[in-house]
Amino acid sequence: GQQVMQIPQYQHVQEGEDFTTYCNSSTTLSNIQWYKQRPGGHPVFLIQLVKSGEVKKQKRLTFQFGEAKKNSSLHITATQTTDVGTYFCAGPDNQGGKLIFGQGTELSVKP
Amino acid sequence: NAGVTQTPKFRVLKTGQSMTLLCAQDMNHEYMYWYRQDPGMGLRLIHYSVGEGTTAKGEVPDGYNVSRLKKQNFLLGLESAAPSQTSVYFCASSPFRTGYSGELFFGEGSRLTVL
Numbered sequence: 001g002q003q004v005m006q007i008p009q010y011q012h013v014q015e016g017e018d019f020t021t022y023c024n025s026s027t028t029l030s031n032i033q034w035y036k037q038r039p040g041g042h043p044v045f046l047i048q049l050v051k052s053g054e055v056k057k058q059k060r061l062t063f064q065f066g067e068a069k070k071n072s073s074l075h076i077t078a079t080q081t082t083d084v085g086t087y088f089c090a091g092p093d094n095q096g097g098k099l100i101f102g103q104g105t106e107l108s109v110k111p
Numbered sequence: 112n113a114g115v116t117q118t119p120k121f122r123v124l125k126t127g128q129s130m131t132l133l134c135a136q137d138m139n140h141e142y143m144y145w146y147r148q149d150p151g152m153g154l155r156l157i158h159y160s161v162g163e164g165t166t167a168k169g170e171v172p173d174g175y176n177v178s179r180l181k182k183q184n185f186l187l188g189l190e191s192a193a194p195s196q197t198s199v200y201f202c203a204s205s206p207f208r209t210g211y212s213g214e215l216f217f218g219e220g221s222r223l224t225v226l
Protein backbone atom coordinates (compact mmCIF):
# COMPACT_ATOMS: atom_id res chain seq x y z
CA GLY A 1 0.00 0.00 0.00
CA GLN A 2 0.88 3.66 -0.15
CA GLN A 3 3.60 4.64 2.29
CA VAL A 4 5.12 7.85 3.58
CA MET A 5 8.60 7.39 4.99
CA GLN A 6 10.45 9.91 7.07
CA ILE A 7 14.11 10.09 8.08
CA PRO A 8 15.84 10.34 10.39
CA GLN A 9 13.75 8.98 13.25
CA TYR A 10 15.75 10.94 15.82
CA GLN A 11 18.06 13.92 15.60
CA HIS A 12 20.04 15.44 18.43
CA VAL A 13 21.62 18.83 17.79
CA GLN A 14 23.43 21.53 19.67
CA GLU A 15 21.51 24.79 19.91
CA GLY A 16 22.42 26.92 16.92
CA GLU A 17 23.03 23.99 14.56
CA ASP A 18 20.83 23.37 11.56
CA PHE A 19 18.36 20.49 11.25
CA THR A 20 16.73 18.76 8.29
CA THR A 21 14.11 16.03 8.07
CA TYR A 22 13.21 14.25 4.86
CA CYS A 23 9.93 12.79 3.73
CA ASN A 24 9.46 10.33 0.85
CA SER A 25 6.25 8.96 -0.57
CA SER A 26 5.85 5.74 -2.53
CA THR A 27 3.40 7.57 -4.81
CA THR A 28 2.99 11.04 -6.28
CA LEU A 29 1.19 13.35 -3.88
CA SER A 30 -1.31 16.09 -4.68
CA ASN A 31 -0.01 17.97 -1.67
CA ILE A 32 1.99 17.47 1.49
CA GLN A 33 1.41 18.80 4.97
CA TRP A 34 3.79 19.27 7.89
CA TYR A 35 2.90 19.11 11.57
CA LYS A 36 4.79 19.72 14.80
CA GLN A 37 4.11 17.92 18.05
CA ARG A 38 5.69 19.23 21.23
CA PRO A 39 6.53 16.66 23.92
CA GLY A 40 3.31 15.62 25.64
CA GLY A 41 1.26 17.67 23.20
CA HIS A 42 -0.80 17.16 20.12
CA PRO A 43 0.16 17.66 16.45
CA VAL A 44 -0.22 21.20 15.19
CA PHE A 45 -0.42 22.10 11.53
CA LEU A 46 2.55 24.02 10.18
CA ILE A 47 2.13 24.29 6.44
CA GLN A 48 0.83 22.73 3.24
CA LEU A 49 2.74 22.53 -0.05
CA VAL A 50 0.87 21.96 -3.29
CA LYS A 51 3.00 22.88 -6.30
CA SER A 52 5.88 20.92 -7.77
CA GLY A 53 9.18 22.41 -6.60
CA GLU A 54 7.43 24.72 -4.16
CA VAL A 55 9.50 26.34 -1.40
CA LYS A 56 7.93 28.11 1.56
CA LYS A 57 9.53 29.78 4.54
CA GLN A 58 8.31 30.46 8.03
CA LYS A 59 10.98 32.43 9.87
CA ARG A 60 13.80 29.88 10.41
CA LEU A 61 11.83 27.01 8.85
CA THR A 62 12.11 26.22 5.13
CA PHE A 63 9.80 23.69 3.50
CA GLN A 64 10.36 22.16 0.07
CA PHE A 65 8.21 19.98 -2.17
CA GLY A 66 10.10 17.94 -4.73
CA GLU A 67 9.78 18.37 -8.46
CA ALA A 68 8.22 14.93 -8.81
CA LYS A 69 5.90 15.61 -5.84
CA LYS A 70 7.10 12.45 -4.12
CA ASN A 71 9.41 13.96 -1.55
CA SER A 72 9.62 16.91 0.78
CA SER A 73 11.95 18.36 3.36
CA LEU A 74 11.85 20.63 6.36
CA HIS A 75 14.99 22.58 7.23
CA ILE A 76 15.43 24.56 10.43
CA THR A 77 18.23 27.11 10.53
CA ALA A 78 20.00 27.79 13.81
CA THR A 79 17.86 25.60 16.04
CA GLN A 80 16.54 26.87 19.35
CA THR A 81 15.26 24.97 22.37
CA THR A 82 11.73 25.98 21.35
CA ASP A 83 12.14 23.81 18.23
CA VAL A 84 12.14 20.63 20.33
CA GLY A 85 9.45 18.15 19.33
CA THR A 86 8.46 15.66 16.68
CA TYR A 87 7.93 16.80 13.10
CA PHE A 88 5.55 14.85 10.90
CA CYS A 89 4.92 14.99 7.20
CA ALA A 90 1.61 13.75 5.85
CA GLY A 91 0.20 13.16 2.42
CA PRO A 92 -3.23 12.18 1.10
CA ASP A 93 -3.84 8.61 0.07
CA ASN A 94 -4.58 7.70 -3.55
CA GLN A 95 -8.29 8.13 -3.05
CA GLY A 96 -7.77 11.49 -1.36
CA GLY A 97 -9.97 10.69 1.60
CA LYS A 98 -7.31 10.01 4.21
CA LEU A 99 -4.08 11.59 5.32
CA ILE A 100 -1.12 9.22 5.71
CA PHE A 101 1.51 10.30 8.21
CA GLY A 102 5.20 9.57 8.20
CA GLN A 103 6.73 8.09 11.35
CA GLY A 104 8.00 11.50 12.41
CA THR A 105 11.43 12.90 13.28
CA GLU A 106 12.03 13.62 16.93
CA LEU A 107 14.27 16.64 17.40
CA SER A 108 16.10 17.33 20.62
CA VAL A 109 18.14 20.49 21.10
CA LYS A 110 20.92 20.74 23.65
CA PRO A 111 21.38 24.27 25.05
CA ASN B 112 -13.22 28.70 21.00
CA ALA B 113 -12.68 25.17 22.35
CA GLY B 114 -11.76 23.60 19.00
CA VAL B 115 -11.52 19.82 19.35
CA THR B 116 -12.19 18.37 22.80
CA GLN B 117 -11.52 14.77 23.81
CA THR B 118 -12.80 13.00 26.91
CA PRO B 119 -11.52 11.33 28.94
CA LYS B 120 -7.89 12.41 28.84
CA PHE B 121 -6.66 9.38 30.78
CA ARG B 122 -8.13 5.96 31.37
CA VAL B 123 -6.94 2.62 32.69
CA LEU B 124 -8.85 -0.49 31.66
CA LYS B 125 -8.60 -4.16 32.38
CA THR B 126 -8.45 -6.62 29.50
CA GLY B 127 -11.93 -7.33 28.23
CA GLN B 128 -13.55 -4.13 29.51
CA SER B 129 -15.29 -1.75 27.16
CA MET B 130 -15.16 1.99 26.91
CA THR B 131 -15.99 4.94 24.66
CA LEU B 132 -13.85 7.93 23.80
CA LEU B 133 -15.75 11.08 22.94
CA CYS B 134 -14.57 13.72 20.51
CA ALA B 135 -16.42 17.00 20.14
CA GLN B 136 -15.64 19.87 17.78
CA ASP B 137 -17.26 23.29 17.65
CA MET B 138 -15.89 24.41 14.28
CA ASN B 139 -18.70 22.93 12.17
CA HIS B 140 -16.22 20.68 10.37
CA GLU B 141 -17.53 17.98 8.09
CA TYR B 142 -14.64 15.55 8.44
CA MET B 143 -13.50 13.86 11.64
CA TYR B 144 -10.80 11.27 12.31
CA TRP B 145 -9.51 8.99 15.04
CA TYR B 146 -5.77 8.24 15.11
CA ARG B 147 -3.64 6.23 17.47
CA GLN B 148 -0.04 7.10 18.22
CA ASP B 149 2.52 4.56 19.32
CA PRO B 150 6.29 5.11 19.76
CA GLY B 151 8.15 5.00 16.46
CA MET B 152 4.99 4.40 14.42
CA GLY B 153 3.69 7.88 13.80
CA LEU B 154 -0.03 8.48 13.62
CA ARG B 155 -2.16 5.65 12.29
CA LEU B 156 -5.73 6.22 11.19
CA ILE B 157 -8.32 4.02 12.89
CA HIS B 158 -11.62 5.27 11.47
CA TYR B 159 -12.87 8.45 9.93
CA SER B 160 -16.11 10.19 8.98
CA VAL B 161 -16.89 12.48 6.08
CA GLY B 162 -20.15 13.68 7.52
CA GLU B 163 -22.95 13.09 9.98
CA GLY B 164 -24.17 9.51 9.85
CA THR B 165 -21.18 8.21 7.84
CA THR B 166 -18.07 6.33 8.92
CA ALA B 167 -15.24 4.52 7.15
CA LYS B 168 -12.30 2.30 8.07
CA GLY B 169 -8.74 3.57 8.22
CA GLU B 170 -5.44 1.70 8.41
CA VAL B 171 -5.97 -0.08 11.75
CA PRO B 172 -9.73 -0.46 12.38
CA ASP B 173 -9.81 -3.90 14.02
CA GLY B 174 -11.07 -3.91 17.60
CA TYR B 175 -12.67 -0.47 17.30
CA ASN B 176 -16.08 0.87 16.35
CA VAL B 177 -17.20 4.43 15.73
CA SER B 178 -20.37 6.44 15.41
CA ARG B 179 -21.15 9.94 14.13
CA LEU B 180 -24.77 10.55 15.11
CA LYS B 181 -24.25 14.30 15.35
CA LYS B 182 -22.01 16.42 13.17
CA GLN B 183 -20.07 17.79 16.11
CA ASN B 184 -19.39 14.45 17.83
CA PHE B 185 -17.34 11.41 16.84
CA LEU B 186 -17.26 8.47 19.25
CA LEU B 187 -14.62 5.73 19.33
CA GLY B 188 -15.56 2.51 21.08
CA LEU B 189 -13.56 -0.42 22.33
CA GLU B 190 -15.88 -3.38 22.90
CA SER B 191 -13.32 -5.69 24.52
CA ALA B 192 -10.08 -3.92 25.32
CA ALA B 193 -6.75 -5.67 24.75
CA PRO B 194 -3.24 -4.71 25.93
CA SER B 195 -2.31 -4.03 22.28
CA GLN B 196 -4.76 -1.13 22.39
CA THR B 197 -2.66 0.70 24.96
CA SER B 198 -1.89 3.92 23.13
CA VAL B 199 -2.49 7.62 22.86
CA TYR B 200 -5.60 8.37 20.83
CA PHE B 201 -6.04 11.60 18.92
CA CYS B 202 -9.20 12.91 17.39
CA ALA B 203 -8.96 15.43 14.56
CA SER B 204 -11.35 17.39 12.41
CA SER B 205 -11.03 19.12 9.08
CA PRO B 206 -13.19 21.62 7.22
CA PHE B 207 -12.41 20.13 3.81
CA ARG B 208 -11.66 16.77 2.38
CA THR B 209 -8.17 15.84 3.52
CA GLY B 210 -5.91 15.52 0.52
CA TYR B 211 -7.06 18.71 -1.11
CA SER B 212 -6.78 21.70 1.12
CA GLY B 213 -7.83 20.68 4.58
CA GLU B 214 -5.51 20.92 7.53
CA LEU B 215 -6.27 18.73 10.53
CA PHE B 216 -7.14 20.24 13.90
CA PHE B 217 -6.22 17.82 16.66
CA GLY B 218 -7.58 17.33 20.13
CA GLU B 219 -5.21 17.09 23.09
CA GLY B 220 -5.26 13.30 23.12
CA SER B 221 -6.55 10.50 25.33
CA ARG B 222 -4.03 8.21 26.97
CA LEU B 223 -5.42 4.70 27.36
CA THR B 224 -3.72 1.89 29.27
CA VAL B 225 -5.07 -1.65 29.09
CA LEU B 226 -3.78 -4.00 31.79
